[in-house]
Amino acid sequence: MNMAKAVSLGFLLCSISSAASYILAQGARSSEPEGTIVLSEKHDGSGANCSIAFRSGTYEMSSPALDCKRNKMNFFRLIGVPSAARILFTYDNECYTSGDWFFLVRTYIESVTTKIISIPDEVALAKPGQIISKGVLMVNGAKANPDVANQLGCIRIEKSDLVKP
Secondary structure: OOOHHHHHHHHHHHHHHHHHHHHHHHHOOOOOOOOEEEOOOOOOOOOOOOEOOOOOOEOOOOOOOOOOOOOOEEEEEOOOOOOOOOOEOOOOOOOOOOEEEEEEEOOOOEEEEOOOEHHHHHHHOOOOOEEEOOOOOEEEEEOOOOOOOOOOOEEEOOOOOOOOO
């Protein structure tokens, strides 16, 4: 093998290695907390309330590991949450979309911090593609029961692995 081919092969292997390291690092970021979702019973933050570190996972409101209360949370606020994250709100305790209702929203601004958003009055009434609040877009949802208030059972967070923090 001549010297030019050896040098070219070396550069190729270095760039493949760098790309693989970058992709693996991005995948690891989805499990790292980045921002917070704050939930509350009332618009002013009174009543039951809790905060969840924003990392990919399923969060049952009745879980003893959380300080959240099932059938109490009606409002949420995002603080420093990354773009392209998906947040599923469900009636079901295990985040299935086959229960009484579910709503899937997505963030579209990097490091988004929102106002307090009402699940029954804003999210439940939004149409797919509608902006709910600056940085939060309605993806889809369904409700078999028109009454959504005081029924949040689970939240599923899916952070994008491809977005740099």
